[in-house]
Amino acid sequence: xAKGPKNAIQPxxxxxxxxxxxxxxxxxxxxxxxxxRGCMVIKPWGYGLWENIQKQLDKWFKDxxxxxxxxxxxxxVSYLEKEATHVEGFATxxxxxxxxxxxxxxxxxxxxxxxxxxxxxxxxxETIIGAAFARWVQSYRDLPLLINQWANxxxxxxxxxxxxxxxxxxxxxxxxxxxxxxxxMVETARMHEVYERFLTxxxxxxxxxxxxxxxxxxxxxxxxxxxxxxxxxxKAIQAGTSHFLGQNFSKAANIEFEGRDGREFAWTTSxxxxxxxxxxxxxxxxxxxxxxxxPRVAPTQVVIVPVTPKPEHEEPVFEACDTLxxxxxxxxFHGESITVEVDRxxxxxxxxxxxxxxxxxxxxxxxxxxxxEKGTVAMTRRDRGPKEKEFVPNADVVTGIVATLxxxxxxxxxxxxxFREEHTVEIESMDEFRKFFTPENxxxxxxxxxxxxxxxxGGVEDEEALQKELKVTVRCIPKDAELRGSSGTCIYTGKxxxxxxxxxxxx
RNA sequence: CGGGGUGUAGCACAGCUUGGUAGUGCGCCUGUUUUGGGAACAGGAGGUCGUCAGUUCGAAUCUGGCCACCCCGACCA
Numbered sequence: 001x002a003k004g005p006k007n008a009i010q011p012x013x014x015x016x017x018x019x020x021x022x023x024x025x026x027x028x029x030x031x032x033x034x035x036x037r038g039c040m041v042i043k044p045w046g047y048g049l050w051e052n053i054q055k056q057l058d059k060w061f062k063d064x065x066x067x068x069x070x071x072x073x074x075x076x077v078s079y080l081e082k083e084a085t086h087v088e089g090f091a092t093x094x095x096x097x098x099x100x101x102x103x104x105x106x107x108x109x110x111x112x113x114x115x116x117x118x119x120x121x122x123x124x125x126e127t128i129i130g131a132a133f134a135r136w137v138q139s140y141r142d143l144p145l146l147i148n149q150w151a152n153x154x155x156x157x158x159x160x161x162x163x164x165x166x167x168x169x170x171x172x173x174x175x176x177x178x179x180x181x182x183x184x185m186v187e188t189a190r191m192h193e194v195y196e197r198f199l200t201x202x203x204x205x206x207x208x209x210x211x212x213x214x215x216x217x218x219x220x221x222x223x224x225x226x227x228x229x230x231x232x233x234x235k236a237i238q239a240g241t242s243h244f245l246g247q248n249f250s251k252a253a254n255i256e257f258e259g260r261d262g263r264e265f266a267w268t269t270s271x272x273x274x275x276x277x278x279x280x281x282x283x284x285x286x287x288x289x290x291x292x293x294x295p296r297v298a299p300t301q302v303v304i305v306p307v308t309p310k311p312e313h314e315e316p317v318f319e320a321c322d323t324l325x326x327x328x329x330x331x332x333f334h335g336e337s338i339t340v341e342v343d344r345x346x347x348x349x350x351x352x353x354x355x356x357x358x359x360x361x362x363x364x365x366x367x368x369x370x371x372x373e374k375g376t377v378a379m380t381r382r383d384r385g386p387k388e389k390e391f392v393p394n395a396d397v398v399t400g401i402v403a404t405l406x407x408x409x410x411x412x413x414x415x416x417x418x419f420r421e422e423h424t425v426e427i428e429s430m431d432e433f434r435k436f437f438t439p440e441n442x443x444x445x446x447x448x449x450x451x452x453x454x455x456x457x458g459g460v461e462d463e464e465a466l467q468k469e470l471k472v473t474v475r476c477i478p479k480d481a482e483l484r485g486s487s488g489t490c491i492y493t494g495k496x497x498x499x500x501x502x503x504x505x506x507x
Numbered sequence: 508c509g510g511g512g513u514g515u516a517g518c519a520c521a522g523c524u525u526g527g528u529a530g531u532g533c534g535c536c537u538g539u540u541u542u543g544g545g546a547a548c549a550g551g552a553g554g555u556c557g558u559c560a561g562u563u564c565g566a567a568u569c570u571g572g573c574c575a576c577c578c579c580g581a582c583c584a
Contacts, residue, residue: 159582307543366544
């Protein structure tokens with residue numbers, strides 16, 4: 001019997017993290033590159049993850065008073081022009097629609113029927129939603145207006161990577177309008193917290209919540225709040241953002257209403273997360289055997305693999321599998337019935353087992369003839385080694401499954417948190433700072449760095465200089481008082497600084 | 508947009524220097540034996556060699572144009 005390699009994914013994370021990432025995406029059958037550069041085909045296993053993310057977040061959006069709606073894919077260029085900073089921020093990555101028909105010329109279809117005004121395919125929808133809000137809001141009694149949209153957007157990226165940065169991606173964008181600045185700020189903070197809670201409790205990804213500096217702010221926003229995660233190459237990834245837009249967009253789009261004391265402009269917010277969450281999830285938890293999924297978002301939480309050495313075993317073993325599947329499905333985990341799949345495909349047991357390992361299914365159960373005799377099953381957890389098989393009495397599987405799933409969920413979070421803490425340091429000098437962010441091997445940089453908590457009082461130019469020198473940026477000004485720490489001296493400018501910020505390399 | 512590289516079966520690649528009619532591994536199909544951790548054997552299907560032109564009796568192989576993709580940089584919520 002030929003043995004496969006020790007680990008399912010080559011190269012390992014240590015050897016080549018970006019390549020490992022791509023191999024995990026492929027091995028787990030999440031998505032593939034399409035014939036259109038920068039666009040991806042999201043396959044059922046990847047889309048199942050997105051559906052779970054959607055389902056759970058959507059519930060929270062509704063719980064906090066929002067309603068879903070849908071706005072057009074095409075946005076008149078003149079709309080983008082209305083907000084100066086905004087157009088500047090997105091101009092370089094817009095796909096532009098200029099024609100509305102094709103004509104056959106020399107056997108080729110060529111665009112014809114030029115539009116009088118070109119459209120951009122939405123890179124985000126502040127402007128077109130703003131125009132709708134302007135129509136909908138007449139009086140302070142129409143406020144607050146709390147809208148969310150699930151949609152695709154397009155940003156023409158130079159260097160695409162599946163889930164992390166693609167030209168087209170799926171996301172959710174919330175857009176709200178309020179009577180006062182205070183209400184809008186409360187909304188911004190509330191959704192920021194929703195994201196923080198979702199990443200922590202559902203994706204088991206610990207995040208640092210905080211505010212962006214001017215250099216990293218959303219084009220057109222007064223304040224941008226972010227949740228930043230650390231993934232296993234110790235880089236930061238922005239997992240969700242919530243923006244306080246002030247009156248910038250309401251003035252641009254004329255969201256004006258009859259207030260309690262005369263005409264006023266509304267205060268707006270916007271907030272979003274995207275399919276990037278899937279890339280974040282992957283890089284936070286997966287190992288050298290492939291994807292590792294937190295039970296709360298796994299498309300299938302338990303897989304049952306029948307082991308049938310002889311044809312005559314099939315009937316009783318399949319029956320036992322189906323019975324167990326039914327019993328497990330009758331249990332509920334966080335209010336949803338447990339998702340179970342029985343893999344009856346006619347393939348070698350080992351092959352099937354490894355497929356599910358690579359897909360990251362939290363719990364794998366094998367049932368064979370010997371188990372039928374003893375009334376047990378063989379159980380493995382994806383957060384442990386692939387050979388750590390436990391033989392569990394049948395009845396205990398059913399009674400214990402909820403606790404097992406929760407234990408995996410908790411373990412993943414604890415593990416990720418520990419990883420982040422191990423690679424978060426307070427730094428007091430530029431020498432130390434440079435050393436922290438400089439790989440020892442310049443030709444083939446090893447995994448290095450992490451989160452650096454430093455006192456900072458620099459401006460946009462100072463951040464740009466550091467980005468140029470070390471490829472690091474301020475990820476956020478942490479909300480958490482403990483991380484923020486006490487006042488001190490800016491590590492770069494020497495000016496007094498109110499507290500610490502987080503520097504890191506980022507996606 | 509600059510610098511480098513690669514296009515050969517579903518995937519990964521060899522063959523090219525020295526032109527002679529298409530190969531290997533994985534995957535796929537059929538059969539037999541297998542099956543408690545990535546099975547073995549036998550047989551089989553699958554390719555206008557990125558594209559257009561040139562050289563030649565003959566081009567995957569040599570020459571030129573074009574196209575696509577990848578890496579590095581620039582850019583990037």
